[in-house]
Amino acid sequence: MLYQPPHFSVGDRDLALELMRRHPLATLVSGADGGEPVVSHAPLFVCIDGERLVLLGHLAKPNPQWKQWRDGERVLAIFHGPDAYVSPFCYATKEAVPTWNYAVVHAVGAVTLSHDSEAKERVLKALIDAHDVPYRARWDELEVEWREKMKGGIVAFDLAVARLDVKFKVSQNRNEADRSGVLRAMQGGDARARELAEWMQRLMPPA
Numbered sequence: 001m002l003y004q005p006p007h008f009s010v011g012d013r014d015l016a017l018e019l020m021r022r023h024p025l026a027t028l029v030s031g032a033d034g035g036e037p038v039v040s041h042a043p044l045f046v047c048i049d050g051e052r053l054v055l056l057g058h059l060a061k062p063n064p065q066w067k068q069w070r071d072g073e074r075v076l077a078i079f080h081g082p083d084a085y086v087s088p089f090c091y092a093t094k095e096a097v098p099t100w101n102y103a104v105v106h107a108v109g110a111v112t113l114s115h116d117s118e119a120k121e122r123v124l125k126a127l128i129d130a131h132d133v134p135y136r137a138r139w140d141e142l143e144v145e146w147r148e149k150m151k152g153g154i155v156a157f158d159l160a161v162a163r164l165d166v167k168f169k170v171s172q173n174r175n176e177a178d179r180s181g182v183l184r185a186m187q188g189g190d191a192r193a194r195e196l197a198e199w200m201q202r203l204m205p206p207a
Helices: 013-022 117-131 133-141 144-151 176-187 191-203
Strands: 025-030 038-043 045-049 052-060 074-086 099-114 154-169
Touching: 013 045, 013 074, 013 099, 013 154, 025 052, 038 052, 045 117, 052 099, 052 117, 074 154, 074 176, 074 191, 099 117, 099 191, 117 133, 117 144, 117 154, 176 191
Parallel strands: none
Antiparallel strands: 025 038, 025 074, 045 052, 052 154, 074 099, 099 154
């Protein structure tokens, strides 16, 4: 379970989906059961089917993680949004300590493995269409034998999401003056900090 102070919890599903799409490389965690968890990193495609939320992805066949999965097993997918250091000098209040702001989505769901070519094609094309549209035509033109060889090196999976835990730690717990100072610092920072500033403006409590 994600540690979730109430002021950092976000219940807006659309915001969660937006972060997941903007940051599709997820950390897949499974198989703890009192032992050491198994972890992989894979881009996931967010698929909305009515009220159902399904994540599509694939792992390399040599990856041992999928071999431990059974259909219906619960897997955690962590989507990491932007993050940035927050200096105490950002605050109007002198009595303050350093911290770190960030945005994450934890998606827990039941996994289903797919070994057939058609399912792998569906996952691959969903990811290609999401991230490299011009490559789609080239993929379709490649020799079938070569494409099947490539697909033979992966295992596709669907993750039917049962729970989303959404945490945006963007200084909501600070007073207005402190929040304004953090916002200015984020707007003057790198790309990650500037994205955090965008989320801050959308989630900032009213003055």
